[in-house]
Structures are given as C-alpha cells and as structure tokens.
Amino acid sequence: MVAGRYELSTLIGQGGMGQVWTAYDNRLDRRVAVKLLRPDRVAGAEAEELRRRFVRECRVTAQVDHPGLVTVHDAGSEPSEDGALFLVMQYVDGADLGDHLAEHDPYPWQWAVAVAAQLCAVLSAVHAVPIVHRDLKPRNVMVKQDGTVSILDLGIASVMDTDTTRLTHTGSPIGSPAYMAPEQAMGGAVGPYTDLYALGVLLHELLSGDVPFSGATALGVLHRHLYEPPLPVRRLRPEVPQALEALVLRLLAKDPQHRHASAQEVYADLEPLLPARGTPSGRPLDPTRPFLRPHAPWPDRAATPAATPDMPARPPGAPPQQDVARAVEDVKRLLGEGRITQAVDILGAILPAAAAKHGEHSPVVRTLRKQYAATLMDDGQYRRALPELRRLADERAAESGQADPHSLQFRYEAAQCLEQLGEPAAALAEYRALLPYYENQYATDDRRQSLEIRRRVGHLLLALGDRPAAHDTLARLLHDAEMLHGPGHPFPQEIRRTLQWLGQVRG
Structure with a gap:
C-alpha cells in the first residue's frame, strides 16, 4: 500500500x-x-x-x-x-508503441504518419512550457484503444538522472542511445530540437522496422549518430511517399539548426499525408482514427505572453488584485509551503496594484519584481521569466552601469531561460557577452561564475554541432578549473569525462 x-x-x-x-x-x-x-x-x-x-x-x-x-x-x-x-x-488501456509495431509488420505508413502527427500535437504543448522530454521512444508512447496516442514519462526522464545532459561516472551518455540526438550524446545543451531528432528516429523505425543506427555497443551506436547518414526509408519500402522520406531525413539532421524549427512545423509537413475525413472503422488501436475526426495541435503558444512596457502579463486564473501587504505575506506563506504556482499567480496579480500605490520604480515594486522573476524561474515558467529578467537587468544597468553585479546576475538568469527555451544560439551569445565581466575579476565567486559560464558555452557549442570549438573551450576550462578547485573536485572531473567521451567519439 x-x-x-x-x-x-x-x-x-x-x-x-x-x-x-x-x-x-x-x-x-x-x-x-x-x-x-x-x-x-x-x-x-x-x-x-x-x-x-x-x-x-x-x-x-x-x-x-x-x-x-x-x-x-x-x-x-x-x-x-x-x-x-x-x-x-x-492508467492507460492500450499497447505501447513498441508492441504495436511488433504486432504489425510492415507497419502501415499511414499509421506512422498518424502517430507522428499526434506526437507533434503533444510535443507542441510540452515545448511551450517549456519541457524537453529527452527520452522519446516507442516504450514511452502508448496507443489507446480508440487510436489516440499518449506520451509517458514527461519530465521524469530528467529526474531519473541528476542531469541528462551530463555523463555518468563511466563516461557513457545517459539516455537511450538508439534514439539519442548528437548534441545529447555529446553532453551538449538539449532543447525541443532534441525531441524532434528522437521523433525522426521513431518515424524511421515505424517505416523501416528498425532504428536508423544500431550497433554492438552504446559507443558504436552514438558514433554512428554523430557521423553516419541515415539510410533513406524508400530504399527499404518504395511505397513510402517521397515527402515523408524527406521529412524523416530532415528530422535526423546532425545539426539542430537544419531540423524543423518546431513540432508545429513538423505537423504542417505531415498534414497533407494524413487520411482524409471519413467514418472511423471499429478497429481498435488504429492511430489514423482520430484524424478521420480531425485532431490537431493547439495554436502555437510559444510566443512570450503579451505585456505592456510597465506591467507583466497577468497570469491566467490569477486572483483579483488585493492589499499589497497582505498579498506579500500570502506569497511568503505559500513559498514556505512549496505552493509555488499559487505564489506566481498572486505576485503577477499584485504588481499593478503595487506600482499604482508606490510608483513603478519604487523599492517595494522592484523587490516584488525580483521575487516574481525568481519564482517564475523556480516554477519552470522560463518564457514568462525572460522579459522580467531582461527588464530588471536593463534598469540596474541604466542606474549603476553595465558591470553592476545585480544586472549581470539578471542577464545570466535570462541566458539560462534562453537555454531552457531551446534557443542555443541566443543563449550562447548572451553567455559570451557576459563572460568578459567575470574573466578579469579576482574574487573567488566571480571566478567560479566565470568557469560555470564557460562550461555552459562548451555545452551549447556541442548542441550547435561545433565540436572542435567545444573541445577547445572545454580543454582550456579543464586547466583553469583544476587550478581553482584541484583535480579531484567534481567540477573538473565532469569536464574531464566530457572531454574523454568527446575524444572517444571523435576517434
């Protein structure tokens, strides 16, 4: 029990x-x-x-x-x-996609399209949070009796290890090698583009009966992900439409920038291949059935919520404005009880009242804004936290200069948001812009922050497919990290394992 x-x-x-x-x-x-x-x-x-x-x-x-x-x-x-x-x-009554595939050989390509389109609908909602699944594979997908598809283990893949983008103590990547994107295999930053690669592997498997890259060892499989082109599925099944083969190859691009921009875009490419409207059959576990009564993703919700220059967007379902002092006490209590989502809603609702009462640039409003941004970050609402952090950074820089420590910290947290939102190029640019402010400092905390930023730069370079630059960045970082922490510290040990793994795969 x-x-x-x-x-x-x-x-x-x-x-x-x-x-x-x-x-x-x-x-x-x-x-x-x-x-x-x-x-x-x-x-x-x-x-x-x-x-x-x-x-x-x-x-x-x-x-x-x-x-x-x-x-x-x-x-x-x-x-x-x-x-x-x-x-x-x-509890889901149905079959996991691995069993569903095993029971149908060959798997109808129309079914594969219908499964992928439904997965795009789910991923579109998930990535808008943003959450990256990190372990999308047939065993984590259920086909219900009515033909609808559900994703399992959302977010739990990143709980099962302390950080899915890092390596284990044996130097092996964490995850399912057969479905692992190159950037994930190399320990780089992951994003929605990582799930789209796994979707490409899954589609290839449904259409051909096997994953595009297999091998006797995990290292061998990952090496093939990194360096070998996938076999086009029409060479195995000529009846597969050419447009579907092209879509799979694009999803399996080594460079994330060459894949589809979003699950929405993948769905748009799949849509012409979906079955026309009609009367569903009585057959269970038919994934085309939902499209006979159309089933599409929500409209794109990835845009940052609208907000005026002075006011944040009011959270959906937020309580009405209330007395500021009482609301602050409520927020403290809720945070102490771990009820972060409720605290976010109250903070977003009371900020306009606090600004009207105390003035937009008053200390109390600024304190509330800091708490609001920090709580949004803690709640995983990076898309809403980003504009708040940028505004706080700009205000501090205007008052105290670009090198103001508080402004730099807000910019660092904004870069973290960009990284979580699956925008590696923008995050990389922000981290690189921040680095000079910490590089020439002598305080130990500043040096530690500098090393952490450089680690993130290295992982983002891996995510963007620039492995030589990532190797050079991490090699120089290892030397400096050992000088500061000593060779036995966990931080340089992690960098060393990443470099060893990178060297293995390159070899």
Missing part, C-alpha cells in the same frame, strides 16, 4: 532506480499506475538533488494540459526507511 490508499497490483516495468505498477486507488475506486523511485540507491547529496528535481518535475508536468499526456493524479514520498518517491498517474 502506497500513501495509505494505492494498493499495488502488478509490476509492469522496472529499471535501476524505479518500478512501475498497476494499482488500485481505494479512495476513488479506480485503477491507476504508480511509479516508485528509490533515492536510497544513490549517495547523499545526489539523493537530495533527486528528491528536489522529482518534486519540481511533478509540479511542472502537472501544469501541462493536453489529451495526449498521461494525467498526473498524485505525488509524494513514503515515510519508510527507504523514503521511496511515488508518482500516481492515469
């Missing part, structure tokens, strides 16, 4: 740190799926980091509303000695 109400029934999945069970919710009399994670399987600080990321990812995942996502019902931790973390999800 988990949390006093979820009675575990059948083990349906298992990994190194967790299990997935079918279970029965005694309180609401329904079947559910329960994922259990075991932080006690990792050492001290890593276990605490796993817990923190688990709570944050569950909260962010619960914010995404789309019929193609498995609903999160509950989450928490057991008070037992092992302190297992649990996630309670909607």
